[in-house]
Amino acid sequence: MNAIETKDLTKRYKDKTAVDKLCLTVREGELYGLLGVNGAGKSTTIKMLSTLTRPTGGSARVLGFDIVKEAGKVKELINVSPQETAVAAKLSVRENLEFTAKIYGSGGAEARERAQSMLERLDMTETARQKAGTLSGGWQRRLSIAMALISNPRLLFLDEPTLGLDVLARRELWSVIEKLKGDVTIILTTHYLEEAEALCDRIGIMARARLKAEGTAAELKELADTDDFEEAFIRIAEGSK
């Protein structure tokens, strides 16, 4: 089964087309990278697929459910780790996790169990009692991902998960994301091309509201006739390939 299927998915604002006739298929269990320069349409695509904003044209099904007509069903099956820090600052790490589990319908005992399991899975046991607002940027992102995972989503959106992190924190998060591969379908948006190349099964490159090309990193390099992924991205995004 495909996790995501879009057909001519479009989002138009008054004087701007943010996403233009996007046709995208993401298989279940896949880690799909969505790349593009600022304003390419990545965030709007994520917002539509996560039911935050309605498309103005076309259609999309997430895990078999229509994102407009069955938005409630979609919300129960997905979770999002937003671009910026999205944690409750004055709640402890454990409280943040339990809070999110309960929002998705877990009872008290189940929420506690899931929080403990997530703390262990993401190596966060030592910070369990620490207030989220006092964590470093890297640990806040880690918590944010843990909060997104605690509902056992079948589809996880990771929007720029390593933006602004130092190299070590970024590499630590890479290993966290790598551990998730296969268990859950992941849509990853990032500006770091090496991140996409290292982590993603397939990559889609968006430019000027359209999907310009998609494939594995190797396929995209071949398409752009270069050995360098950054160069391939530039050639595809600029439309020279």
Add this chain to the structure above:
Amino acid sequence: MRTAVFASRNTKEILRDPATLIFGLGFPLVLMVLLSAINAAIPKEAGMKLFEISNLAPGLSVFGLSFFSLFSSMLIAKDRTSSFMLRLFTSPMKPHDFILGYTLPMLPMAVAQSAVCYAAAMIYGLPFNAGVIAALFVNLPIAAVFIALGLLFGSVLSEKAVGGICGALLTNLSAWFSNIWFDTSLIGGWFKTLTDVLPFSHAVNAARAAASGSFGDIFPDLWWVIGYAAVLLAAAVIVFNIRIKKS
């Protein structure tokens, strides 16, 4: 269930903020100490009754509630302008979970805050009676007014802006037009008219009536406040829903 979970989170966020204790409890209590000291220094022949504890305590209990606009608006604005709200919007939470989750935890906090204020007033000689208990609940409509204003401002303004609007402007305005610090009829004119139109002095009058055991005098002042609370809560719900859809 989700409403209760969200309300619990909001309660923790507010109570763990030192500003809640400083402004919500500390400031009104400090004012009580200062104004009681001033009252003690005023000769009885002057006939100045405004700062007598039976008048001061109900007034301060209402003034203390004005900070709830600050607490609720700051929390909502912070959530709204951060990605935390974005996260919640993609969850199965419904608009009523947000509105009730932000509003409901404030009401018991308002009762508790008024209770602390009246308990402190007893040190200065306020007798404990049924009137004091009644006054705690008579304060609920004005608490709802302040919470609704917080929801309104928090829905449309940035965290920085609500600090100024709800923290400085609203608390001052609600104090000036309340008959707590001075009798606005002495100023008269438009100032007195505005005082009569706004809900703050009516809330203080109702609280004073309740605290003194003059239960028959609680209304019609309290109707005035209940009317404001109903209209502002409705407006807050509409504006918040519009903002959710826009977000």
